[in-house]
Amino acid sequence: MVTWDFMLPYYGDVQLMQGAVRSVLAQTDPDFRLVVIDDGQEPDVPGWFAELGDERVHYIRNERNLGITENFRKCVRLSEADYVVIMGCDDVLHPHYLETVRGLVRAQPGIGMIQPGVEVVDGEGAVVAGLVDKAKRKVYAPQVNGRRTMAGEELAVSVLRGNWLYFPSISWRGEALRKVGFRPEYSVIQDLALVVDLLELGEAMLIDNSATVFQYRRHAVSESSVQAFTGTRFTEAARYFHAVAGRMDARGWRKAARAARFHSGSRLHAITMMPGALRRGQRAGVRNLARHAFTPGVRGQD
Incomplete structure (x- = not known):
């Protein structure tokens, strides 16, 4: 039986992180491990995790702030399972996420990457469809009705033209992920770089939009942010x-x-x-x- 690691690199809003954790614990398929790597200093967070009392949850606080890329790289190093999800600390899994992606692996054993169905929500949790996501789905994403497997140059062309993937929702084959990891020289585009690196190694991606199983949170860009x-x-x-x-x-x-x-x-x-x-x-x-x-x-x- 394939097992899953949910790796959660955390920094930022405590309540949103707690919502992400609860969504993992609410999975209909209980066979998983959740590893939270805390890159912040919020005082009440360690105690909250201690009170969960769930042996599937492993909480680690970094001794010093590592930053986004290094914390992501640490998530990869500490992963152990056959498949790994590196989800955002403000994203939300639908209860059937793991049940769904595990079924996809059973149907296509050894698949390197799984992009399941995603809906985008705003900071308040309302489903939204802004310009960026409309462009992703209407202009750049391949038109998939159900399931489709892509690999090699075909997928490389697609994502390099416009990155339509929702990185935190992807399940990665653990062995391949740990072999490649994130390139340390990138801090913004490291997700696209990882996908292309895996394609160069011969990995394939299964795209399935037959069911929505993940909520990707997109916050509005603040006008006050220079x-x-x-x-x-x-x-x-x-x-x-x-x-x-x-x-x-x-x-x-x-x-x-x-x-x-x-x-x-x-x-x-x-x-x-x-x-x-x-x-x-x-x-x-x-x-x-x-x-x-x-x-x-x-x-x-x-």
């Missing part, structure tokens, strides 16, 4: 797309290389951020966003 509109996050994205385009060329995946160089989904995201940057008077941010959105991709060996 950092959100500086455009610096796209500097990392551009660096990644340039590097991965070269790898795709070397592998002979020319369509994937072109998708990486053009990275239309990332460009569209930068464009959507520009009005907010203008309203905030972030001139440098507008320049950074415009540079990412409108600078032609580096030509390869097409």
Whole structure:
């Protein structure tokens, strides 16, 4: 019987984290382990976990703040199960999540990645469909009616064109995940990098949208957040797309290389951020966003 690890890298809102934990404990399939790695210093959190009294729950508080990428890498190192979920500390599992993905593995043993059905909720838990998620589903995601398996260059082209995946909802084959892990040089685009790395190793993804089993929380970008509109996050994205385009060329995946160089989904995201940057008077941010959105991709060996 396949067992699952739910790895929960935590930092931030205590109540949302508690909701995420309760959603794991409410699974109809009880055969799992939940490991929470606390990268914060909220005083009442350790006591709350001690009071749960559930032997499936393992709570660890970091001695010092590791930051997002290093805490994610720690989650991978401490995972043990055949399949692993690295869920967000503010996301919510439907009660049948584990029952559903376990059934998918039984139907397709050894599958490397499983992207189940997802709905997006806002900070209050209401189901929403904003511009980003509409673009993901209508423009970039493959049209799947039920189940579909994708792998190799086909999936690489799809996600490099526009990353339509919901990373915290994915179940990863543990052996493959632990072999690859997260690249330490990325802090924003590490989820896409992981998927492409696994595709290069020959792993496949099973996409199943026949049932919604996960709530992905998307918080509104605060107008008061200067950092959100500086455009610096796209500097990392551009660096990644340039590097991965070269790898795709070397592998002979020319369509994937072109998708990486053009990275239309990332460009569209930068464009959507520009009005907010203008309203905030972030001139440098507008320049950074415009540079990412409108600078032609580096030509390869097409």
